[in-house]
Amino acid sequence: MISVEDPGLVIVGASLAGLTCAQSLRAEGYTKKITLIGAERHLPYNRPPLSKQVLAGKWQAAQTNIDSAEKFAELGLDFFFDEDAQELNIASKEVRTSKRTLAFEDLIIATGASVRRLPGTESMSRVHVLRTIDDALGLREALVGIKCAVVVGAGVLGSEVISALSEYGIHATVIDRMARPQLPLTGGHFASRVNDLFIEHGVVAKYGVEINSVTEQETGITFDLSDGSKVSGEIAVVAIGCIPNVGFLANSGLDISNGVLCDSNGLAAPHIYAAGDVASWHNSITGKSLRLENQTSAIEQGLAVGKFIATGESSPTTHPFFWSEIFGNKILMLGNLEADIPLTIVHGSPSDNRFVAATISNGVTTGIVGWNMPREFRQSRAMMEA
């Protein structure tokens, strides 16, 4: 039975972490009112398919929804979409949104992150970013009939975009200020492997360069680079990382220096929690605060916060985990590969393009990667638990 007198709980951010918190609260027996506020105009959806199945034209938008409308309705939430939180007052336990002021007993901040834009390109119609379903559909449309594109950023998202471009037969040039491609948590161990994939697929890479200026013409976009060269494409995709959405917390008194600083239960202040890309949780395995931008952390933290609020019970700390798919290669990564420790091959062989590798320091496994070997990767996870 849902109590109406109680202000209940407010979740700000209606995406993976926010929805998972709500699901977890209900599953753990929380019966009070839950209000979910989301800045977007959609039911919560998964972002990983945006740069993979959606961009490649294999999925329609609705296939990214996390829950069906019926399952979503079963949670019994008060859902306000197309509405953003603008200010948090912890003393009065109120959050002001673009449309109302809501009182709360407990608040969960699940506002994720926004794309970092390239300064000066914000209003250029040929420069795309990729964070939302609307971004993905707009980019997919822009790919129709073009022959060449520039991708700024050779990180995991940039690499996924490049591999989608290659499926359309679009020639890509990638620009990065770093000296090589980057995959998160891999300590640089796979930079040359990713670069080899670029070369194999005809991608032109410009590493270690700064962008001096960007100009948009009627038919294309040109980047002037610090090495004196110019790079052009019919469109550009900027994939240079994200910034946590903490603007509405500016006067809240919370520590938002790198997202919302929390303990290992997601608690940022009494009755205030955070989960997902916006949250910097204390990780008791590493002893450090970590802000992780991946799907599994958003789910695990959402489940943990819901359980903690509903039952007072903590959840075990886990290792960071992410996956990606680049040029058809399925990459799974658990923990943190140490840059200065050579890889130990646990299964398969890099020359066969199928292997599981780990970094092992003084008998302790710090990270494991599976490259086109998902089953063996799952078997090897026990090495981390040991």
Ligand SMILES: Cc1cc2nc3c(=O)[nH]c(=O)nc-3n(C[C@H](O)[C@H](O)[C@H](O)COP(=O)(O)OP(=O)(O)OC[C@H]3O[C@@H](n4cnc5c(N)ncnc54)[C@H](O)[C@@H]3O)c2cc1C
């Ligand atoms: C294209 C793409 C591909 C990805 N691929 C992978 C992958 O392969 N593997 C992987 O592990 N991870 C991947 N990720 C990362 C993963 O999607 C994120 O870690 C996950 O979405 C985080 O969920 P979240 O709910 O914390 O934040 P978000 O998904 O960012 O959601 C936050 C929500 O809060 C809303 N919001 C923001 N501010 C306010 C406000 N003031 N008021 C109300 N609402 C607000 C936002 O509009 C948004 O809807 C990918 C991300 C992208 C963008």
